Amino acid sequence: GENVEQHPSTLSVQEGDSAVIKCTYSDSASNYFPWYKQELGKRPQLIIDIRSNVGEKKDQRIAVTLNKTAKHFSLHITETQPEDSAVYFCAAIALGWGAQKLVFGQGTRLTINP
């Protein structure tokens, strides 16, 4: 089955700097890769996703890149702000199968220092 590894587990950056979180996956059949932001005690919120037919996707200060050959994908947050502080989870899913399952990475606790 799919295994997703996420690094780093904690990340602290100065406000205004960029943050990068990296994930690797094991199942070459996976073709959908969402990123979720979870604030303490709250639901995971989808912030951006990418499908395997695309190499990069950007939404304002957030971008995601995907390297299918190497089986890794990354989240990039530019011009970080205090409200970006949260736990971020990457995930991978194999779509189009009988039982689509999201497999999450271990999470990255991002702290933005003012």
Added chain:
Amino acid sequence: GAVVSQHPSWVICKSGTSVKIECRSLDFQATTMFWYRQFPKQSLMLMATSNEGSKATYEQGVEKDKFLINHASLTLSTLTVTSAHPEDSSFYICSATRGGSGDQPQHFGDGTRLSIL
């Protein structure tokens, strides 16, 4: 759109009690719902996949008789933790996907914090 409501948000009960958690898709039909458990400072672990009108598919290591899942309609799935014990204390979160091709993101409920005394 794509709002998922989960109730209750917080439960405290005595050991041995059964607890039911509801997950509703408010503005879309969810052919598939998922139940996750999240321990403090850990990732979300899938417990089971629930398809409307059929039996749930449980992940390895999850007790079917302990965590009863019912998905009776396209907008409602329930998780019942039977005879709960302190080790069942956790944050339980459901998610739902729209019907169709399957190429749809999962939308999460607010979660239920379960504390067993």
